[in-house]
Amino acid sequence: MSEAADVPGVSDGSDPSDVLALDSLLTANELAVRERIRDFTEQRIKPGIARWYEDAVFPLEVVPELGELGVLGMHLEGYGCPGRSAVEYGLAAMELEAGDSGIRTFVSVQGSLAMTAIHKWGSEEQRQEWLPRMAAGELIGCFALTEPTAGSDPSSISTFARRDGPGDDAGWVLDGAKRWIGFASVAGVMVVWARTDDGVRGFLVPAGTPGVRATPIAQKLSMRASIQCDVVFDAVRLGPEALLPGARGLRGPFTCLNEARYGIAWGAMGAARDSYQAALNYSQDRLQFGKPLAGYQLTQEKLVNMLLEIQKGTMLAIHLGRLKGARKLQPEQISLGKLNNVREAIAIAREARSILGGNGITLDYSPLRHAANLESVRTYEGTDEVHTLVLGKHITGIGAFR
CATH class of the missing domain: 1.20.140.10 (Butyryl-CoA Dehydrogenase, subunit A, domain 3)
Incomplete structure (x- = not known):
């Protein structure tokens, strides 16, 4: 090993493209996580990505493998989640997107959006019910915020949830439409954001709930190895347990x-x-x-x-x-x-x-x-x-x- 390799911040020349020796800023554990996910991407994503992209297919078969890899809800603690560091999660995102944005997007929708919403804003019962299966890749989640006329301005969402009867123990009736919702057609649970008389609230909508229709958006020129959907909620009845109790407003x-x-x-x-x-x-x-x-x-x-x-x-x-x-x-x-x-x-x-x-x-x-x-x-x-x-x-x- 050269003397340069012993000096922090100095490249040893083993990777000519790492001129700044950025690897020296990473710990041994972080490098190990990166190499493990890089190997997965090389072995499982890159060989199939051209075909998946051309055929406009998201490879559902890799979802449990991503769970086993430990990248679903990677930054979250407990409930079967890996509890890895921010940098480790970032490195995972980098390596997966070197394969394809659609794969990294799935991990993001699953972990950073749907699982984070349940982990941070859900009840203990909701966390126990959903998060372990989502972390294992046994169940897919989605995050329904964007609407046909409310993209960059989520404060203008019009999807509405009204109480289905008097009192706080009453359920809810959900009406509205969402667009560009990743993986909604294959999700086992939707995290849906809706306006209520008490401001914007979050709801968990299990797959198969009557009145929910998710339709994949076709003829895309981008993110072809992924799934984005239009979603319609038509008088969808939910029990009181569907509400994410900790989430109030756009925060x-x-x-x-x-x-x-x-x-x-x-x-x-x-x-x-x-x-x-x-x-x-x-x-x-x-x-x-x-x-x-x-x-x-x-x-x-x-x-x-x-x-x-x-x-x-x-x-x-x-x-x-x-x-x-x-x-x-x-x-x-x-x-x-x-x-x-x-x-x-x-x-x-x-x-x-x-x-x-x-x-x-x-x-x-x-x-x-x-x-x-x-x-x-x-x-x-x-x-x-x-x-x-x-x-x-x-x-x-x-x-x-x-």
Whole structure:
């Protein structure tokens, strides 16, 4: 081992793409988690992803495997959840999204959204009933907040739950519609956010409840190896036990959304890294005008510019993870990470495709698939514009949303 390898922050040269020696910022446990999930992605996701993407199929068979891998509700404690650190969860998101955004999105919807809502806002009975099966991948959850006319402005949701009789012991009647709800058609339980006479509240709606209809959205150009649905609630009757007792107002769903946004800041760098690696490998093997593409100045400039943003974005993600682990992470910091890393990841995927030339438009190579997926990632959990305004309010003190 070289002397450089013994000095924190100095690369030993074993990975030329880790110029900043970012691995030295990770613990042995964190590196072990990363390698385990990277191996899973290489063995179980990458061999099938082109077919799943082309056929617009989400591989339900990997769900229990993800449970066994320990990435469902990875950051949560108890109830069969792994209870791993913020950085470990981030690394998992990065490695899974290097496979495909659709796989990382499932883990996010399951753990950061649906399971977090139950874990943080549910009753003890609700936690015991749902979380162990969700952590094991035996049951899928979804998170129904977005509506056809309420995307970036969840305060305008119109889905309504009214009391089904007098008194607090009465049940509820739910009416409304949701859109772009991940995995709703295969979910065993829906976390549904609705307006009530007492403000926005959360409800657990089990699969098979009469009056619920979830229809997968077809003809997507992005996130094809995933499921997003339109959901209709038509006079859906729920018992009093369906209410999440701890969630009142938009703070309930926003807490879950921030968990998901944090994972996206990591995941986007996984898609970026995989795109960069595909372009680097191709440029070293592809001969043009008598030498490898990697030997030309224009190609090297593209590769260097991609690597700059991957290294910076990964360092940002690690920093956010350390803040989160110390319980110091703020919403505006999450917005900065999501806005920057997704935006840069899209640019990297597109640039990587340019190095691949015409071959880059096929599913034999990952960059254009990643670029298409990232258009969805850029949109959900807060658009670029929303996160820009969050940061704008933070630095000026003036809200510009309306």
